[in-house]
Amino acid sequence: MNDIAPLVTNADGVLRQTIYYPYAWVLKYGRGNVLNLAVESEGYEVPDIGRVPYIDVAGIFDPEGGSTTLLMLNRDLIKARELEIVWREGAPARGGECQVMTGPDLRPLTVLTPRGE
Secondary structure, three states, X not given: OOOOOOEEEEOOEXXXXXXXXXXXXXXXXXXXXXXXXXXXXXXXXXXXXXXXXXXXXXXXXXXXXXXXXXXXXXXXXXXXXXXXXOOOOOOOOXXXXXXXXXXOOOOOOOOOOOOOO
């Protein structure tokens, strides 16, 4: 069994793990040119890695459709973080879809029933 796979199976069916949804959103909305964003965020220290920002953002511009997709991540397991978006060349004329994934405990967890139980 692969514990980090987006989809896992057991005798009862298929389970979509939480990692499935960000991958699905990137495949659906992440078409075009990746933007070089300047993200500023408070952070926390991780041994052997150093400072990791609480907020991470990826941006994609689709020149065919003229749309921009922003994928935002809050790594803070304790509290919500405020995010301000500053458009260098003017804000978009209108907003589109917004998808949010959250829960009472944001640490990854997968529970599968072993076969035969």
